[in-house]
Amino acid sequence: MSETRNAIQDIWGPRTPYHGTWPLRENERVTATPDHWVQSACVLCSNGCGLDIGVKDGRIVGVRGRAEDRINHGRLGPKGLHGWEANHSSDRLTKPLIRRNGQLEEVSWEEAMRLIVERSQELIRQHTASAIGFYTSGQLFIEEYYTLGVLGKAGLGTPHMDGNTRLCTATAGAALKISFGTDGQPGSYNDLNTTEAVLLVGHNMASQQTVLWTRILDRLAGPNPPQLVVIDPRRTYTAEKATVHLAPRAGTNLAVLNGLINLLIEADQIDHEFIKAHTVGFAELRQTVEKWTPERVEHLTGVPADKLLAAARILGNSKTLVSTALQGVYQSMQATAAAVQINNIHLIRGLIGTPGNAILQMNGQPTSQNTRECGADGDLPGFRNWDNPDHMEELARLWNVHPDKIPHWAPPTHAMQIWRYCETGSIKLLWIQATNPAVSMPELARIRRILQQKDLLVVVQDAFLTETAKLADVVLPTAIWGEKTGTFTNTDRTVHISYQAINPPGEARADFDIFLDYARRMDFRDKDGQPLIKWSTPEEAFEAWKACSKGRPCDYSGLSYEKLTGGSGIQWPCNEQHPDGAEHLYTDHQFNTHADYCETYGYDLVTGAEKQPEEYKANDPKGKAIILAADYEPPHEEPDAEYPLWFTTGRVVYHFHTRTKTGRARALQEAAPEGFVQLSAEDAARHGIADGDLVTVESRRGKVTEPARIGDIEPGLVFIPFHYGYWDHDEHDKRAANELTLTEWDPISKQPHFKYAAVRIRKA
Amino acid sequence: MHLGNYLGLLDNSEKQITKAFAQVSRHHKDEPDIEQMCQKLSAWSREHRGKLVPYLQRYSTQQSTEPARLKHELFSAARSGSLGLIRDLHDLWLLTQEVQLSWAVIQQAALALRDEELKATCAFCSARTKRQTDWLLGRIKQAAPQALVVAD
Numbered sequence: 055m056s057e058t059r060n061a062i063q064d065i066w067g068p069r070t071p072y073h074g075t076w077p078l079r080e081n082e083r084v085t086a087t088p089d090h091w092v093q094s095a096c097v098l099c100s101n102g103c104g105l106d107i108g109v110k111d112g113r114i115v116g117v118r119g120r121a122e123d124r125i126n127h128g129r130l131g132p133k134g135l136h137g138w139e140a141n142h143s144s145d146r147l148t149k150p151l152i153r154r155n156g157q158l159e160e161v162s163w164e165e166a167m168r169l170i171v172e173r174s175q176e177l178i179r180q181h182t183a184s185a186i187g188f189y190t191s192g193q194l195f196i197e198e199y200y201t202l203g204v205l206g207k208a209g210l211g212t213p214h215m216d217g218n219t220r221l222c223t224a225t226a227g228a229a230l231k232i233s234f235g236t237d238g239q240p241g242s243y244n245d246l247n248t249t250e251a252v253l254l255v256g257h258n259m260a261s262q263q264t265v266l267w268t269r270i271l272d273r274l275a276g277p278n279p280p281q282l283v284v285i286d287p288r289r290t291y292t293a294e295k296a297t298v299h300l301a302p303r304a305g306t307n308l309a310v311l312n313g314l315i316n317l318l319i320e321a322d323q324i325d326h327e328f329i330k331a332h333t334v335g336f337a338e339l340r341q342t343v344e345k346w347t348p349e350r351v352e353h354l355t356g357v358p359a360d361k362l363l364a365a366a367r368i369l370g371n372s373k374t375l376v377s378t379a380l381q382g383v384y385q386s387m388q389a390t391a392a393a394v395q396i397n398n399i400h401l402i403r404g405l406i407g408t409p410g411n412a413i414l415q416m417n418g419q420p421t422s423q424n425t426r427e428c429g430a431d432g433d434l435p436g437f438r439n440w441d442n443p444d445h446m447e448e449l450a451r452l453w454n455v456h457p458d459k460i461p462h463w464a465p466p467t468h469a470m471q472i473w474r475y476c477e478t479g480s481i482k483l484l485w486i487q488a489t490n491p492a493v494s495m496p497e498l499a500r501i502r503r504i505l506q507q508k509d510l511l512v513v514v515q516d517a518f519l520t521e522t523a524k525l526a527d528v529v530l531p532t533a534i535w536g537e538k539t540g541t542f543t544n545t546d547r548t549v550h551i552s553y554q555a556i557n558p559p560g561e562a563r564a565d566f567d568i569f570l571d572y573a574r575r576m577d578f579r580d581k582d583g584q585p586l587i588k589w590s591t592p593e594e595a596f597e598a599w600k601a602c603s604k605g606r607p608c609d610y611s612g613l614s615y616e617k618l619t620g621g622s623g624i625q626w627p628c629n630e631q632h633p634d635g636a637e638h639l640y641t642d643h644q645f646n647t648h649a650d651y652c653e654t655y656g657y658d659l660v661t662g663a664e665k666q667p668e669e670y671k672a673n674d675p676k677g678k679a680i681i682l683a684a685d686y687e688p689p690h691e692e693p694d695a696e697y698p699l700w701f702t703t704g705r706v707v708y709h710f711h712t713r714t715k716t717g718r719a720r721a722l723q724e725a726a727p728e729g730f731v732q733l734s735a736e737d738a739a740r741h742g743i744a745d746g747d748l749v750t751v752e753s754r755r756g757k758v759t760e761p762a763r764i765g766d767i768e769p770g771l772v773f774i775p776f777h778y779g780y781w782d783h784d785e786h787d788k789r790a791a792n793e794l795t796l797t798e799w800d801p802i803s804k805q806p807h808f809k810y811a812a813v814r815i816r817k818a
Numbered sequence: 819m820h821l822g823n824y825l826g827l828l829d830n831s832e833k834q835i836t837k838a839f840a841q842v843s844r845h846h847k848d849e850p851d852i853e854q855m856c857q858k859l860s861a862w863s864r865e866h867r868g869k870l871v872p873y874l875q876r877y878s879t880q881q882s883t884e885p886a887r888l889k890h891e892l893f894s895a896a897r898s899g900s901l902g903l904i905r906d907l908h909d910l911w912l913l914t915q916e917v918q919l920s921w922a923v924i925q926q927a928a929l930a931l932r933d934e935e936l937k938a939t940c941a942f943c944s945a946r947t948k949r950q951t952d953w954l955l956g957r958i959k960q961a962a963p964q965a966l967v968v969a970d
Contacts, residue, residue: 184968213963464960471960474849478900480969661855663952690854798850 057083061132062725065707066260066268071276076247076269080128083135084108084116091118093619095125095542095550097193097535098133098710100417101263102544104623105130107138107536107555114138114536114556124622125243125548131264133710136722138536140715141556146517147531148560158519158529163561163571166528170485171575173511177482178210184461187214187472187481190430191488192222192419194565195540195552197595199421200602201569201587202487203429208453209578209586213461214481217431218489219422220469221806225384226415227426227433228657228803229393233401233679234639235646236437236653237426238607240400241376241412242625242637243546246270246280249410251372253283255396256307256382256809257416260291261707267292281372283365285310286382287702288732288773289766298365301768302355304700304810305387305689311395312686313351314366316343318402323370325404332643333401334673335681342683354686356768369399374410381418381704386809390802391659391684401679407640414545419711421542427608428599432466432804435599436606437653440465441667444650452602454580465664468804470797477504485513487565488532492521493712493779496795496806497755515565518714521779532565533558534715539592540566541618547625547635549610551618566592604629607639607646647675659684662801689810691796693770697753697812699737700771703791709777717782729760729778729789733815734769738762741815748818753811756793759818772813821927822877828920829870835913835950836863838893842906845896849903852957856910859950863917866943873936900965904958911954918947 058081059067070077088108096103096117104123108116117138121128150166151158177185188206190199206215227237234240246252246269260267273279274295284296285307293299302310318324319340329336348359369375377396383389397413405411417423429435438445440462450457467475473495475481495501505512505525514526517534537558543549558564563571570590578586589595593615603626604611612628625635646652655670657663659682693699708726709716716722731749743749743762750759751772760774767773774791783789794813799806839860847853892909925940927933 181968184964463963464956467960470850475964478969480900480964658949658952661859661949661953663949663956666952687858798854801851801855 055085057135061130061135062708062721065132065264066271067129069275070272072247072272073276073278074247076127076272078121078127080119080121081130081135082116082118086110086115088115092553092555093120094536094552094555095623096130096134097420097542098137098716099263100419100422100545101125101266102420102542102548102550102623103130103134103265104550105134109555112556114141120622122622125544126265129265129268132708132722133264133716136719137710137715139720140718141534141536143518143718145519146559146562147519147529148562149531150561151529153527158526163563166530167571167575169528170513170572173483174210174576181482183210183212184214185481186210186212186483187467187475187485188212188216189469189472189484189486189489189491190215190217190425192217192219192417192422192425193488194421195538195542195592196424196428196599197540197592198565198569199424199428199430200435200599201566201573201595203435204453204587205569205573205578207429207460208455209573209576211459211461213464214467214472214475215430216467216469216472217422217425218469218491218494219419219425219431220804221385221494221808222418223384223422223426224432224468224805225389225393225800225803226379226417228390229397229415231654232390232394232657232682233397235648235651235680236607237433238437238639238646239412239414239546240406240639241414241546243269244637245374245376245410245412246273249280249374249376249412251281251283251368251375253369253375253377253396253399254292255285255311255377255379256384256386257378257380258286258290258292258704259378260295261705262380262418263416264707271295281368283368287768287771288704291707297368298361300357300361300365302357303768304702304771306355306686307383307386307392308388308395308684309346309351309354309686310357310362311392312343312346313348313362314369315339315395315398315402316346317348317363317366318370318399319343321366321370324402328404328643329402332645333679333681334675335683336402339398339402339681339683342685369403375400375403375405376410376412376414378414378416380416382809384803384805385807387689387807388684388687389800389805394659394682394684398681401681407638407643417545420544423543423545423547427543427603432468433653434466436603437608438606439653439655441655441664442650453586454582454584455586456581470799470804470806473501473504476507476510479507479509482509483511483513485515486522486526487515490520490522490712490714490779492525493790493792494776496792496808497797498790498792499756500797515568517562519781520712520714521781530568531560531562532568533562537562538564538566541596543626544623548623549613549618549626549628550623551615566595644677645679647680648677649674656680657802659802690798691810691812693812697814699813699815701751701753701794701811701813702771702773702809703776703795704773706775706777709775711777712779713777729775729791730763731760731815732763732767732773734767734771735764736769737772737815738764741817743817749815750818751794751813751815753794753813755796756788758788758790758793760789772815776808819877821924821931822874824920824923824927825870825874825877828917828924829867829874831913831917831920832863832867832870835910835917836860836867838910838913839863841893842910845898845906846903852903855953859953862946862950866946869939869943873939900961900969904961904965907954907958907961911951911958914947914951914954918944918951921947
């Protein structure tokens with residue numbers, strides 16, 4: 055056993071102060087000396103740190119950060135250094151299961167696949183493929199998503215395919231499309247190396263992307279440190295380092311951001327030339343934000359006017375700016391409208407497409423970027439526009455199918471609607487992959503009820519018997535990271551390859567092979583009667599994806615397994631023009647908004663209605679960025695006499711998602727073995743609650759009981775981390791945060807609102 | 819001059835659609851997006867009625883009963899289920915057309931009268947009515963295939 059640091063106690067490691075080039079600092083943790091190392095990257099957040107997997111006698115014995123990788127320069131965080139232990143957990147699924155007489159029984163792959171295929175064919179005969187839905191993940195690889203996307207869209211022809219990315223990055227994608235015409239992060243992590251200011255909105259980077267946060271900590275320790283503006287209702291690790299910390303009331307992000315934009319315009323800290331030459335829509339923005347004076351913002355949000363002014367001064371006076379957003383924006387009221395305002399700050403200041411300037415509409419998961427790119431969620435492959443017949447023709451040509459085979463009569467069905475169709479009975483087969491909705495979806499009592507519905511066949515593809523798998527009709531055991539080969543892309547467009555290091559346990563199979571098996575058994579054919587899916591290895595799938603992406607913003611055509619092997623991850627676009635990738639999109643301030651190229655014709659920011667193609671073409675922005683404004687609207691559920699407190703959810707640094715892996719890594723589990731209810735000293739005193747007392751939190755949808763943790767939160771707000779479910783806890787003793795959350799979503803991105811609900815508390 | 823008459827007609831249409839959106843919101847509260855959006859769009863129409871008040875006084879009038887009949891035919895009974903939802907949204911869409919056309923007619927009168935204030939009100943409300951229509955059409959198009967082809 056050797057480790058370069060105890061990452062549980064020393065989360066971010068020692069400082070390497072800098073400005074310019076981020077120094078190397080190699081982190082390693084092994085439990086035995088490896089026979090050999092296998093190239094990969096970390097999958098325990100969206101950062102995508104390059105690492106090598108240490109293997110001894112066919113088992114993973116540790117990891118080391120890859121010094122040459124542009125993302126982490128050798129560093130790894132606590133989840134990366136420990137999470138691999140889950141691969142060898144004794145409760146891995148090793149055989150397929152089928153529910154018989156109420157019990158899950160071990161069966162052969164042949165039996166399990168035959169059941170799924172027979173049911174699929176029967177449903178297609180009786181109801182069309184629209185009776186089949188897929189709820190996938192942000193955890194698979196490009197090769198798997200693309201295969202799934204093709205079999206769903208051109209094989210089955212069902213519009214019902216989305217991922218848990220709907221809970222995680224749907225708003226990031228929507229906001230980028232709205233402002234710039236297509237998805238794709240304009241900047242890079244490297245912009246943090248020189249930037250003068252960082253704006254973090256609803257993004258607890260210190261806990262979520264610990265290695266990315268290390269970049270900022272190292273800048274803060276070096277010469278010319280950046281100034282930090284943090285918007286978060288809790289005093290998080292991130293907020294502790296802020297130059298200015300704004301702690302707004304739940305659901306008021308848009309009012310704060312409109313207030314900041316108003317101050318920038320009032321102080322004339324805007325780039326008039328840029329606005330005129332490269333944007334449309336500024337006049338409406340000015341008109342919308344002008345009433346959001348600091349006093350009005352303070353009255354509504356609780357953010358003191360002088361703090362708002364201090365934050366605006368930082369944003370207005372910095373010559374370079376990196377802004378980031380995550381779930382505090384994406385899972386709260388007016389998610390897309392608020393995320394778009396972050397883009398607008400950069401557009402009106404003209405801070406985009408140049409070094410030191412970045413907008414990072416963060417992803418939550420390691421491969422959620424690829425769900426969006428490959429069309430395994432509510433988007434079409436290669437950021438194509440479902441409403442553009444030419445784009446559909448392109449896909450049809452590529453797959454050699456009739457264009458009408460590909461569902462494009464409406465936007466692909468979003469996850470919340472897929473669940474609703476299951477609830478109302480028109481989706482009769484729901485196939486869930488690598489995600490655990492029985493803990494991660496809002497209003498869990500409802501999700502459990504749907505999963506157990508009589509006429510719904512639930513297929514769960516997972517490595518563990520999760521809370522969701524326990525309710526399934528068919529369970530398919532899967533290989534996970536380290537047990538299969540594939541590629542994936544992080545938040546700043548960096549593509550990594552992850553090689554198979556060890557064999558999966560028992561009969562577990564790669565998701566890729568399960569999809570290929572299903573496609574073969576379903577006998578999906580193209581127009582010429584040839585097999586629809588023409589690849590059988592991950593590398594062949596990657597080549598097919600390259601062809602699909604060519605000419606689109608996410609152009610992978612210059613990449614190959616060979617090119618990705620041995621060095622650093624490489625950013626897309628990677629093609630003839632950018633053979634080694636590109637750090638910035640839009641360097642010439644020409645955006646992807648041309649009517650024939652854009653991914654969307656736009657939305658009404660209030661109703662979410664999609665704009666009509668004719669309308670868009672009549673005012674074709676032709677490469678100008680789109681500035682859209684929206685006014686504040688109150689949340690749909692607010693505290694009242696019965697439920698007097700706000701409720702919000704979030705993360706702890708040691709865990710990822712529903713702890714499927716991190717809860718099975720000893721040190722991570724011991725560092726944070728149970729959930730808690732965080733509340734202010736004022737609210738604790740009012741209810742006679744002391745630190746550690748069990749507290750029952752109740753909403754209109756359910757109740758949970760967890761120990762109290764007092765402090766570092768605004769009075770009137772209660773917080774529970776969302777990681778903790780029931781696979782290692784009595785399911786009758788409710789503790790999952792999502793027992794309390796509500797079923798509603800953003801009108802544009804359709805991302806559910808996890809970040810506010812009304813609750814009441816009492817000492818248990 | 820019949821402008822007052824027509825303003826009354828429009829006021830009644832906006833009243834009907836305000837009620838109709840609220841009713842659909844109540845009847846389909848199992849569809850979270852329908853419940854919330856219909857409440858919001860109902861509030862928009864209510865606000866339009868408020869904006870009409872000064873003109874109703876300026877061009878005083880007697881009321882017409884026509885649009886009330888329209889609503890009566892469209893929403894005969896509470897509907898449920900996915901097909902019921904589409905039929906309700908369908909009827910709401912028709913009501914928005916009635917409202918939209920009334921705003922267009924009144925805008926013509928406002929132009930002839932050089933009533934700048936009324937012109938601005940027409941522009942504002944007519945644009946918002948179009949947003950109601952757009953949302954309804956988008957939601958109908960999304961729901962139609964599943965309701966007509968797959969649902970029992």
